[in-house]
Amino acid sequence: MPSTFRLLYVAYLLVLPSGDSFRLPFKDLLMPPPSSRFLKTNLNGFLGLGNNNNNKQEEARLVQEVNLGDPVVMINNVPTVAQGQLSTITLQRYLSSLVSSDESLREMEGLMLSIAMACKTISTLVNRAGINQLTGLETDVMGTRSGSQSGKGKNKAKKNIQGEDQKKLDVLSNGVLKNALKFTGKLGLLASEEEDEALLIESALDSRYVAVFDPLDGSSNIDASICTGTIFGVLEDDTVELKNEYKRNNDDCVRNADAECVSSTEALLQPGSQLAASGYCMYSSSTILVFTLGGSHPVIGFTLDPQLGEFVLTHPNMRVPKRGTYYSVNEGNSWLWDASIRHYIDKIKRGEGETKKRYSSRYVGSMVGDVHRTLLYGGIFGNPGDVKHRNGKLRLVYECSPMSFLVEQAGGGSCTSDGGSVLEVVPESVHQRSTCWLGSIEDVQELKSYLTPEETN
Ligand code: FBP
Numbered sequence: 001m002p003s004t005f006r007l008l009y010v011a012y013l014l015v016l017p018s019g020d021s022f023r024l025p026f027k028d029l030l031m032p033p034p035s036s037r038f039l040k041t042n043l044n045g046f047l048g049l050g051n052n053n054n055n056k057q058e059e060a061r062l063v064q065e066v067n068l069g070d071p072v073v074m075i076n077n078v079p080t081v082a083q084g085q086l087s088t089i090t091l092q093r094y095l096s097s098l099v100s101s102d103e104s105l106r107e108m109e110g111l112m113l114s115i116a117m118a119c120k121t122i123s124t125l126v127n128r129a130g131i132n133q134l135t136g137l138e139t140d141v142m143g144t145r146s147g148s149q150s151g152k153g154k155n156k157a158k159k160n161i162q163g164e165d166q167k168k169l170d171v172l173s174n175g176v177l178k179n180a181l182k183f184t185g186k187l188g189l190l191a192s193e194e195e196d197e198a199l200l201i202e203s204a205l206d207s208r209y210v211a212v213f214d215p216l217d218g219s220s221n222i223d224a225s226i227c228t229g230t231i232f233g234v235l236e237d238d239t240v241e242l243k244n245e246y247k248r249n250n251d252d253c254v255r256n257a258d259a260e261c262v263s264s265t266e267a268l269l270q271p272g273s274q275l276a277a278s279g280y281c282m283y284s285s286s287t288i289l290v291f292t293l294g295g296s297h298p299v300i301g302f303t304l305d306p307q308l309g310e311f312v313l314t315h316p317n318m319r320v321p322k323r324g325t326y327y328s329v330n331e332g333n334s335w336l337w338d339a340s341i342r343h344y345i346d347k348i349k350r351g352e353g354e355t356k357k358r359y360s361s362r363y364v365g366s367m368v369g370d371v372h373r374t375l376l377y378g379g380i381f382g383n384p385g386d387v388k389h390r391n392g393k394l395r396l397v398y399e400c401s402p403m404s405f406l407v408e409q410a411g412g413g414s415c416t417s418d419g420g421s422v423l424e425v426v427p428e429s430v431h432q433r434s435t436c437w438l439g440s441i442e443d444v445q446e447l448k449s450y451l452t453p454e455e456t457n
Contacts (some may be wrong), residue, residue: 397432
């Protein structure tokens, strides 16, 4: 903000005779010593820190003015915020700067803004869950909750296709994100953890993209207000021709060149390496949206400024530290794990791994929370699978693939429990499960040396 403007603004604060609370600061000035508080409250507003209620609109107007005006300074596709300068780069401003230098990203801009809007809404729903009685299980229309004091047990919790109880917020978040994506008109197919079948959007069949998402990951933690998140992935749709033929035939079996029957939801069953974008939004002490557009684009993070209601750039170029000192896995299942995995975790716990440092355990039980911490601090997160659940608990299409794509784009690594690449697994169904490890590149390589000793020795 130009210095003349600053001076004008301070003058504006000092001489304003209006009847609103600005009198307060003026009054404050007259009564030293709270002058520092006056400076703090108002200059904070001036600098966009904004904890002086009256300055909010003024602040939003100022930031908005800046947002629309100046192009974002990008260095190697990474938006730069000058040292000490507060970020006034909102998600909207960042995306419009990207599009101004690469028109082919225009559709992705629209998609990302809709995803962000949905995440803002879900963030509010999650934050106010207790206040709005949105905690607890989704029940059937009869409305009596199973096991409730009333004892009318007929009604039972609704379950998704994986047989998991659906939380009220699972269903609500699913509705919010599904509609936000549908209304972009840029997606012909959607797959969600909370939808039994893939959703074909007739009005946008020949769209360039399809999307996959877990609307509220870690929802088993929601009633305890522990962090949860939304996970999403966007894929290019290489089956537009097929889907148009499907529309013509009105039959779900369309023959491809090899006369094989190809379902109209084929575009959703692509390996993670084909993702055009992926990310998550974490609902915790802050609401943070982290995503990548792949290619030469960074992994980038925006924090929701509750005052501006805008996602503001806070993590311009997220890189996973090469090595960490944390492991994040549900050790409650360790007795069911393969020996190689038990051996690896045992070694790093005792400080007998490659670094000879003892690793500490950190496990929230919400993939988004555990992956976000791993992205920032390094180390390794895993859902390894075990003798009871060979393929683990996580879903390949809308949990493992989008998160592995993101972590690898940030310089980290990922693998399955047999040491293979998560991103090369070709899904056979939308809800198939997969084992999944991801984190610091050196930690993932060390793990792989236990999983596939023959390859690494
Ligand atoms: P959903 O809520 O989307 O079903 O999430 C699955 C999840 O809660 C992940 O967030 C988490 O990493 C994992 O399951 C926890 O699994 P476990 O109960 O085996 O520790």
